[in-house]
Amino acid sequence: EPEVTQTPSHQVTQMGQEVILRCVPISNHLYFYWYRQILGQKVEFLVSFYNNEISEKSEIFDDQFSVERPDGSNFTLKIRSTKLEDSAMYFCATRQALSGNTIYFGEGSWLTVV
Amino acid sequence: AQSVTQLGSHVSVSEGALVLLRCNYSSSVPPYLFWYVQYPNQGLQLLLKYTSAATLVKGINGFEAEFKKSETSFHLTKPSAHMSDAAEYFCAVSDRGNEKLTFGTGTRLTIIP
Numbered sequence: 365e366p367e368v369t370q371t372p373s374h375q376v377t378q379m380g381q382e383v384i385l386r387c388v389p390i391s392n393h394l395y396f397y398w399y400r401q402i403l404g405q406k407v408e409f410l411v412s413f414y415n416n417e418i419s420e421k422s423e424i425f426d427d428q429f430s431v432e433r434p435d436g437s438n439f440t441l442k443i444r445s446t447k448l449e450d451s452a453m454y455f456c457a458t459r460q461a462l463s464g465n466t467i468y469f470g471e472g473s474w475l476t477v478v
Numbered sequence: 479a480q481s482v483t484q485l486g487s488h489v490s491v492s493e494g495a496l497v498l499l500r501c502n503y504s505s506s507v508p509p510y511l512f513w514y515v516q517y518p519n520q521g522l523q524l525l526l527k528y529t530s531a532a533t534l535v536k537g538i539n540g541f542e543a544e545f546k547k548s549e550t551s552f553h554l555t556k557p558s559a560h561m562s563d564a565a566e567y568f569c570a571v572s573d574r575g576n577e578k579l580t581f582g583t584g585t586r587l588t589i590i591p
Binding site: 368370395397399405406407408409412419420422455457459466467468469470471472 | 514520521522523524527568570577578579580581582583584
């Protein structure tokens with residue numbers, strides 16, 4: 365079974381600090397996503413990324429957030445200046461092609477902002 | 479806009495009993511529908527998906543779900559619960575031309591020995 369790999373599994377950071385969450389997609393996948401899940405709440409879509417650009421983003425994904433795929437393999441989510449309310453589990457997900465294919469999720473990165 | 483409603487944030491069933499987790503969706507176009515499972519301290523694993531083929535979809539671990547357009551439902555069932563089924567279950571919907579998944583609030587399934 366192919367896997368999406370995320371690092372770190374857990375990070376604690378001070379409010380105002382920058383955080384980078386990393387994801388290694390499944391090798392032949394072309395579409396990449398970030399979702400988040402605040403403790404006790406539903407999983408929410410943040411952003412989708414294809415062909416080195418954002419294809420869709422939610423209202424949550426404001427100027428404090430950015431994504432990139434700097435080396436053609438890792439897919440990263442950067443939070444520029446973390447807030448307490450950014451504490452959540454962040455899931456990377458990838459898909460091979462757009463229509464009909466399964467989205468595979470990683471195991472998540474748990475971010476705690478203190 | 480799409481949405482998913484999962485009735486019952488917590489469901490408890492006895493080991494060996496029928497599992498029924500309810501999901502209703504709202505979509506302006508024919509949807510793709512999914513059930514994901516999240517075991518403690520793990521990520522989201524796809525259980526099954528409906529993408530306009532057979533309305534009764536079979537997934538992993540003995541789960542299945544039936545797409546009922548008239549009821550806008552996609553309930554998840556398993557004939558006989560096992561202790562290892564204890565987890566959080568999420569129903570999700572996407573438009574066929576839209577990439578993103580919209581999730582329900584989840585149902586925590588507890589199995590009583």
